[in-house]
Amino acid sequence: MSSGPRILPSGPTAFLAEYDSLDDVMHAAAHLQAERPSGVIDLVPAARTILITVADHGDLTAIIDWVRRPAPVHDRPAHEGPAITIDVVYDGVDLQSVAESCGMTAAEVIASHSGSEYTVACCGFTPGFSYLVGLDTRLHLARRSTPRTRVPAGAVAIAGEFSAVYPTEGPGGWHLLGRTDAVMWDEQRSAAALLPPGARVRFVPR
Amino acid sequence: VNPSIDVIGWGVGGSIQDAGRPGRAAWGASRGGAVDLAALALANRLLGNPDQLPGIESSGGLHLRVGGRPVMVTATGAVAQIDVVGGPAVGWGAPVVLPSGAQLRLGRLLSGTRAYIGVRGGMTFIDDERIEVGNDPGTPAAAEAAARAEPPARIRVWIGPRADWFVDDAFSTLTTAAFEVSPSSDRVGMRLSGPPLRRSRPDELRSEGMVEGAVQVPPDGQPIVMLADHPVTGGYPVIAVVDPRDLGHLSQMPAGSTVRFAAHSGRARFPPRPHDRAAHG
Numbered sequence: 001m002s003s004g005p006r007i008l009p010s011g012p013t014a015f016l017a018e019y020d021s022l023d024d025v026m027h028a029a030a031h032l033q034a035e036r037p038s039g040v041i042d043l044v045p046a047a048r049t050i051l052i053t054v055a056d057h058g059d060l061t062a063i064i065d066w067v068r069r070p071a072p073v074h075d076r077p078a079h080e081g082p083a084i085t086i087d088v089v090y091d092g093v094d095l096q097s098v099a100e101s102c103g104m105t106a107a108e109v110i111a112s113h114s115g116s117e118y119t120v121a122c123c124g125f126t127p128g129f130s131y132l133v134g135l136d137t138r139l140h141l142a143r144r145s146t147p148r149t150r151v152p153a154g155a156v157a158i159a160g161e162f163s164a165v166y167p168t169e170g171p172g173g174w175h176l177l178g179r180t181d182a183v184m185w186d187e188q189r190s191a192a193a194l195l196p197p198g199a200r201v202r203f204v205p206r
Numbered sequence: 207v208n209p210s211i212d213v214i215g216w217g218v219g220g221s222i223q224d225a226g227r228p229g230r231a232a233w234g235a236s237r238g239g240a241v242d243l244a245a246l247a248l249a250n251r252l253l254g255n256p257d258q259l260p261g262i263e264s265s266g267g268l269h270l271r272v273g274g275r276p277v278m279v280t281a282t283g284a285v286a287q288i289d290v291v292g293g294p295a296v297g298w299g300a301p302v303v304l305p306s307g308a309q310l311r312l313g314r315l316l317s318g319t320r321a322y323i324g325v326r327g328g329m330t331f332i333d334d335e336r337i338e339v340g341n342d343p344g345t346p347a348a349a350e351a352a353a354r355a356e357p358p359a360r361i362r363v364w365i366g367p368r369a370d371w372f373v374d375d376a377f378s379t380l381t382t383a384a385f386e387v388s389p390s391s392d393r394v395g396m397r398l399s400g401p402p403l404r405r406s407r408p409d410e411l412r413s414e415g416m417v418e419g420a421v422q423v424p425p426d427g428q429p430i431v432m433l434a435d436h437p438v439t440g441g442y443p444v445i446a447v448v449d450p451r452d453l454g455h456l457s458q459m460p461a462g463s464t465v466r467f468a469a470h471s472g473r474a475r476f477p478p479r480p481h482d483r484a485a486h487g
Binding site: 011 | 228232233235364365367412415420450
């Protein structure tokens, strides 16, 4: 039986909780997010860790105890986040090369990418860039060997075990399958990120 | 109608910054806002404003003209050459009322990296040429000028979450050697050069959350201190974290200056556990 995550202090008011797998992180993050106590400023899931930052007035000891308490095994709140549908035009510049690398046709790549349900594991890279897990293992590809200097906003892409939508124009090394008009990041929205950790996502071909 | 200020020139790094928006790291966004939060807060306190109201962050070359109504301003952060035409002098840390039409030129910085111009009531960006001043806060401005806090001789650091990814003496190198501020520092991070902080583990760290003040070490061993616009996650190990109380002072050290760190000597609030590393070294 696990004794809970390893706690790695990160300055006087923050710590990393380290887990054994991305699955464990997602499970713990969903659970912690659902019963987040006051005094927690940020709860940032990543590949193997969750960063927790605590307000100056927060009770750090109590919050560490809260993080260490194992999440109940029976509930899987990671799969009960908001469900979001993203319309995609599958005309990405890498669609054909992805199909070739995976030994599939372009139509099969589209069917596979749009046929899975994804869950947001974490965000990073730039505001509103969400890492989605749930990609068909047949589509797991290493990043492009040479990143592009310019990937357009709304590009729907894959790399490794993840899919993502580029929120803004910028450099990027992922394989581009298509594009969407969905706005990933909007400062004017109360929740600026369209796809926060825990959200469930489906891509629908247009 | 609220008072306004015309912006004749924004100069270097001229921008309106508030205290930023903590709490959005899970969405990939760092705090943003003023790099030297303490300097912005001081400007606001001198003016009778709440601490987090927006002011102008400037690294020199800022040129303003007061609109149709007088406004109270003050300057904090880096000491700058400030010339006023058509109004009283604006010194560091003293609230001053500038009459309609007065022009304020913030020239070069005499110390530090970022000066802050606060306005009583705070401000809103209207367009590149105009700022609107906010409502009067109703609380009195400071009667006297503030005293400048001396920067600490050494910047306090806490041992970081991945200090065990480095050779044994790396943290002590960080806290004893002299580091020089690199000119490629910006709002994202402060780059330092000094004796390389060598890693004991060659493997790649999976990206993980970083706090403001985190001292991240890329493979070249030259540390980078995360500032207001830092990426929320990073894939290089964090050897130390700058104490939040010293981060503003550190951010004001210009390129070429020497930084010395000291291990934080206070007790961490982290409870010890047998299988955890000590909270500080």
